[in-house]
Amino acid sequence: MRKQENVTSIQALQLWKSIPQQTRDKLVRNVFCGSCGDAVEIVDYSIRQEKRALLLTGKCRSCSGPVARIVSND
Ligand SMILES: [Zn+2]
Known part of the structure; x- marks a missing residue:
């Protein structure tokens, strides 16, 4: 089986792009980091579909x- 990490499926990407840009910007800039103990921006991310949600x-x-x-x- 192919390694699933860091793979963005076309379907997941389409779902992600169906979210308004403004909302997506807010989401990627408000990710909790356990090391920083704060909300941070996520970079170099991939998107996967997890049932009815997306996982970044x-x-x-x-x-x-x-x-x-x-x-x-x-
Ligand atoms: Zn951090």
Whole structure:
């Protein structure tokens, strides 16, 4: 099986792009980083579809530690 990490599927990307740009900007700039203990911006992220939500996994802009965010598309 192919490694699923850092793979953005076309379907997940389409769902992500269906979210208004302004909302997406807010989402990527408000990801909790456990190392920083604060809301940070996620960078170098990939998007996966997780049932009815999207999962963003990437790196913290401040400390480069791994961060993730679930985006519910309800
Ligand atoms: Zn951090």
